[in-house]
Amino acid sequence: MEFCPSCSNMLKFELPNMGHNSRLFCQTCPYVCYIEKGVKIKRKQRLVRKEIDPVISYDDMKNGPTTEVRCPNCSHDKAAYTEMQIRSADEPATIFYWCLNEKCRHQWRED
Missing domain, CATH: 2.20.25 (N-terminal domain of TfIIb)
Structure with a gap:
């Protein structure tokens, strides 16, 4: 228009x-x-994908609270966790887990 x-x-x-x-x-x-x-195309510009920084890093998580929960990737029995409200206030919070096995470091969540 x-x-x-x-x-x-x-x-x-x-x-x-x-x-x-x-x-x-x-x-x-x-x-x-x-x-x-x-x-007419005046110039071609190559788009570069930016690196995404994690909101919560592994170093922040490993010093935080831990719980005994089994990792779905390596079956290690300890994981660090944090709880965040990522949806509306009337929905339950989401719990993010990080496996504390140094070789695995798998991340998963429970909604």
Whole structure:
């Protein structure tokens, strides 16, 4: 949707007619903008995916409270945990677990 730079009304689209290109025109003033047939790409920009930092790191978790719960990955019997309210207030909190086995460090959650 484009607007007229002189009177700020919405421009109308007109299909090519009698050898003229497509155009956008204003119904209230004489403004006309012809539309070119081809699109020119001025430069290509490569998108780079940013690294995502965890909200809770493993170092924060291993110094926190622990509980005896079995890891689903390695069956280790101790895990660090934290509880967060990630949904609305009337929903139960989510518990995040981290396996304390140094070789595993598996993370899971209970909703």
